[in-house]
């Protein structure tokens with residue numbers, strides 16, 4: 781199975797979190813299960829992703845939820861519209877990101893994020909994510925993702 785992020789064309793693949801063209805990035809990769817209608821990302825933090833010794837830095841956890849959610853939105857929208865990401869790449873950006881840190885996340889185990897689309901409407905997708913460390917739910921996220929429109933970012937600076 782191919783990660784959703786690997787369908788992004790090069791101009792959308794520089795993201796620090798998930799861009800395959802960012803040599804310094806996290807290279808987050810998300811997989812879509814069309815039967816369950818949910819996504820999965822796995823990531824193993826490095827020792828330097830520390831908050832306090834033994835626990836993962838919350839900003840990293842938010843980044844995982846962020847890029848996991850943008851990819852989930854692309855897959856959910858593609859499935860809802862009967863599109864193939866191979867033929868029609870879709871790219872979403874984050875409009876809103878809410879992260880609840882339910883428990884400290886231990887540094888060491890592989891982290892597993894599960895994403896479930898709550899709403900797919902027009903250019904907007906809402907995704908809920910649960911993040912597990914060694915089977916324990918430690919983070920819950922909710923993100924609003926908006927499909928980028930032509931000329932995205934125009935006028936900035």
Ligand SMILES: CCCCCCCC(=O)SCCNC(=O)CCNC(=O)[C@H](O)C(C)(C)COP(=O)(O)OP(=O)(O)OC[C@H]1O[C@@H](n2cnc3c(N)ncnc32)[C@H](O)[C@@H]1OP(=O)(O)O
Nearest residue numbers: 792795846847850871873874875876902903904924926929
């Ligand atoms: C090029 C590839 C980049 C890849 C980045 C990967 C992940 C990221 O980190 S993205 C970086 C951080 N995000 C950004 O920089 C985005 C900055 N924001 C923007 O550009 C715009 O506000 C943008 C595109 C999100 C929305 O603007 P616009 O295109 O005008 O959408 P708009 O028509 O207002 O809204 C569409 C829908 O989203 C909803 N929405 C928009 N913003 C929000 C928000 N902050 N909270 C909740 N809902 C929102 C709207 O209510 C609307 O919903 P509905 O259709 O139900 O009425």
